[in-house]
Amino acid sequence: MKPTITTTEYNYITQQVNDLTSAYLAVNDFQVRLAVRAKTIERVTPLLPSDELNTQHFLAGLETDRLSRKAAAKLLELLVPMVDPFPVLSTKKLAKLFRKVKKLKQPEWAGLKRYELTYLGWNDGGNQKKYLVAPYQGRLIGIQGELSPQTVKGVCAICQTIGNVALFLSTTKSSGLGTYTKKGNYICRDSNQCNRQLTDPQALTDFLTVVQPQRKN
Structure with missing residues (x-):
């Protein structure tokens, strides 16, 4: 899998997902949670390579209601192979x-x-x-x-x-x-x-x- 995401983009996606899980914990109204989820997906989708299977699994995982922090962490792990990491220096x-x-x-x-x-x-x-x-x-x-x-x-x-x-x-x-x-x-x-x-x-x-x-x- 070729790295296509920068570290700052990965951090931004992580923040968006964490904000989504926080909203799920704080908001009981289903329509509000639905709107927050839609906005999150709208923000992160342009940063992800559409042809990658991991992208599809990641976005599908966000579609669930009441996403737990543990489940969110597992979803974010799908993106790690796409990230261009900081190099190891001798x-x-x-x-x-x-x-x-x-x-x-x-x-x-x-x-x-x-x-x-x-x-x-x-x-x-x-x-x-x-x-x-x-x-x-x-x-x-x-x-x-x-x-x-x-x-x-x-x-x-x-x-x-x-x-x-x-x-x-x-x-x-x-x-x-x-x-x-x-x-x-x-x-x-x-x-x-x-x-x-x-x-x-x-x-x-x-x-x-x-x-x-x-x-x-």
Whole structure:
């Protein structure tokens, strides 16, 4: 099965299905539930390859009334083979993306659901650092920054969702006089959770534009 769905599209579909199951639990009126279900199917259908058997099974599964969360999770599993996942990066590849980091803490690949990841992010709590690997202008870039130990409730600059965020600051340029310019914003402390909430890739691109180091001319 050829991957045809982006991670952000998969996350959007997941959110729509979760909202549908929540509506089933909260609404008793059959006509209202029917309308919510129709709107959900209308939103997700254009994102799915119509010629795939898994798509047909998935959409047919949504047609049932009172869809449980367990049943919804099984339906979403049908879409995973269609998702173009975040690539696995070797230690050597990561080292090239973070050339100035002498002892780079590696992400825990085994615990990652790559079909949910639009970008890769992991924390080094001992050094109050956060590392990001993300697609930008057709290539993967690596960005390291300082992550504040203080967590607050706020809107994440990447996923645009209210949650537990911390201030991320990266060094974007040096004046050559021993002073540096740092730029950043508040982002989710938990990058895996952030990815699950990320449905608009443009928000990630906008954030990367701000925090990536400036190239020398």
